[in-house]
Amino acid sequence: MSLDDLYREVILAHYKRPHNHGELPGADIAIEGKNPACGDELKLQLKLSEGKVSEVRFSGHGCAISQSSASMMTDQLKGKTLDEAFQLAEDFKSMIRGERKAQMPGDLEALRGVTKFPVRVKCATLAWSTLQYAISEQRTSGRLATGYVER
Amino acid sequence: MTELQQVRYGQVAAPTANWTAEEVRHHFPILARKVHGKPLIYLDNAATSQKPRMVLEALNQYYKRHNANVHRGVHTLAAEATQAFEVARAKVARFINAPSPEQVIFTRGTTEAINLVAYAWGLENLRSGDEIVVTEMEHHSNLVPWHLAARRTGATIKAIPITIDGKLDLDQARQLIGPKTRLVAVAHVSNVLGTINPIEELTALAHARGALVLVDGAQAVPHMPVDVPAMGADFYAFSSHKMCGPTGAGVLYGRRELLEAMPPFLGGGEMISEVYIDRSTYNVLPYKFEAGTPNIAQAIGLGAGVDYLSALGMERIHQVERELVAYAYERMRQVEGLQLYGPGPSERAGLVAFNLPGVHPHDLATFLDQDGIAIRAGHHCAQPLMRALKVQSTARASFYFYNAADEVDALVASLQRAKEYFGHVLG
Numbered sequence: 001m002s003l004d005d006l007y008r009e010v011i012l013a014h015y016k017r018p019h020n021h022g023e024l025p026g027a028d029i030a031i032e033g034k035n036p037a038c039g040d041e042l043k044l045q046l047k048l049s050e051g052k053v054s055e056v057r058f059s060g061h062g063c064a065i066s067q068s069s070a071s072m073m074t075d076q077l078k079g080k081t082l083d084e085a086f087q088l089a090e091d092f093k094s095m096i097r098g099e100r101k102a103q104m105p106g107d108l109e110a111l112r113g114v115t116k117f118p119v120r121v122k123c124a125t126l127a128w129s130t131l132q133y134a135i136s137e138q139r140t141s142g143r144l145a146t147g148y149v150e151r
Numbered sequence: 152m153t154e155l156q157q158v159r160y161g162q163v164a165a166p167t168a169n170w171t172a173e174e175v176r177h178h179f180p181i182l183a184r185k186v187h188g189k190p191l192i193y194l195d196n197a198a199t200s201q202k203p204r205m206v207l208e209a210l211n212q213y214y215k216r217h218n219a220n221v222h223r224g225v226h227t228l229a230a231e232a233t234q235a236f237e238v239a240r241a242k243v244a245r246f247i248n249a250p251s252p253e254q255v256i257f258t259r260g261t262t263e264a265i266n267l268v269a270y271a272w273g274l275e276n277l278r279s280g281d282e283i284v285v286t287e288m289e290h291h292s293n294l295v296p297w298h299l300a301a302r303r304t305g306a307t308i309k310a311i312p313i314t315i316d317g318k319l320d321l322d323q324a325r326q327l328i329g330p331k332t333r334l335v336a337v338a339h340v341s342n343v344l345g346t347i348n349p350i351e352e353l354t355a356l357a358h359a360r361g362a363l364v365l366v367d368g369a370q371a372v373p374h375m376p377v378d379v380p381a382m383g384a385d386f387y388a389f390s391s392h393k394m395c396g397p398t399g400a401g402v403l404y405g406r407r408e409l410l411e412a413m414p415p416f417l418g419g420g421e422m423i424s425e426v427y428i429d430r431s432t433y434n435v436l437p438y439k440f441e442a443g444t445p446n447i448a449q450a451i452g453l454g455a456g457v458d459y460l461s462a463l464g465m466e467r468i469h470q471v472e473r474e475l476v477a478y479a480y481e482r483m484r485q486v487e488g489l490q491l492y493g494p495g496p497s498e499r500a501g502l503v504a505f506n507l508p509g510v511h512p513h514d515l516a517t518f519l520d521q522d523g524i525a526i527r528a529g530h531h532c533a534q535p536l537m538r539a540l541k542v543q544s545t546a547r548a549s550f551y552f553y554n555a556a557d558e559v560d561a562l563v564a565s566l567q568r569a570k571e572y573f574g575h576v577l578g
Contacts (some may be wrong), residue, residue, distance in 0.1 A: 006517065039543055062511065062513075117517065123513065
């Protein structure tokens, strides 16, 4: 186990210059995710067009792992249906837990090293769990969830 | 009748008067451990301290030879357990100079001790319009119980702000503590800033306005001589596990007349005098506040911890830590860009909260952990203080008397390398 497994160059690059960072006025889905144990917070905003994600932004603060994971996630969401987005989150979380071996798309593969740092798993999954919560709430209750709290 | 057997756990070999960290480290078996192949450098003592062999032996001996429930058995083990439990209470009372052991109530920890006061005293005495004065540097455990009490009674909460150098703003305190103030709840030592607060000035101020003072001593009792009556505290709370004792034990000290006037906190066995189907009368102090089977082994373990600390001498412990934190502060100040919080080393207890700009404290803590260095990162259960400092979180190195200067050197070297490691991308 080495620190370089965790802090890959591409992760630190996303941390320093996050993609799709900022506010998205008129978003169809807007939700804030928190991990009270460590204080990480992020806001996720999505616009939908014809059932697919057309625009996505995130903002917030947290460690390199949580912020880069959110940044990488936003890169992957555009053009996906909510079902596809939900499934990608499942796949990602399964990889982070060390269960899924298949290659992940884009930069996401860089986060696989988190599997060796169990205490940092929730940093990596915060953005994805927040996304899943927003989607599942809309599916089950038709309401827009505004907050997700990691436990 | 033969004499009752005592819980025997040996004694620490009397160290020289001017003992050093190197001379006492070997009392702590865990400090010989390695983490990620490196010698453990444990700098998270404000969260919990490590335990000397004496305390481990006390727990072991109690369970191996004396285990029984306290206060109600006629048999020998019950008598021995009761004696050991009460001897521990007397040791704790002497340690903080409480006038009598009845004023030492065993709780689960500082948090439960403060909740006891918030419920038993607060719900009984607070009214709508009353004010509770806290400070911006309080741990959540000295804030949330007051939120709960205030919500039920209609009392309001005000906070003494901190100054730019991380001390209590006493001018503001004089304004805030007024005729409506019923209670001032304040930390003796801040768990983030390390500030040692002027408790005597605050109790004088509060008492002059007719208010009581509860002191959260969790970060003070382990590290310096504490004379609770001398500082004028009406209530004083602290935890065993930060002072070489086990988790699960804590103490509430209270002034006798206050404790006697308060209704019980929890109801159940042990805290009663007589019980009928629809009513009961209560036991005397301290049992009125100790419902149910207490954490017997943990209280005895705390007693052993107090014996250990007393053998080393609290004056010497305080001195050793002051020298170490002065050294740490100076070394850390020389790390370019490192942001330190709180007052200068002459006015602080043995901990330093810090941030490396551009590097999140959790990433820093993971980096240091790879070097075997245990620090804490986060909001330290002090979110209002984080807001006052305008940060989301900080890293914190907290020392105890067994930490040596070469461990500070290792911390500083690791911080330098973390700066380089994250710096080449984060700039």
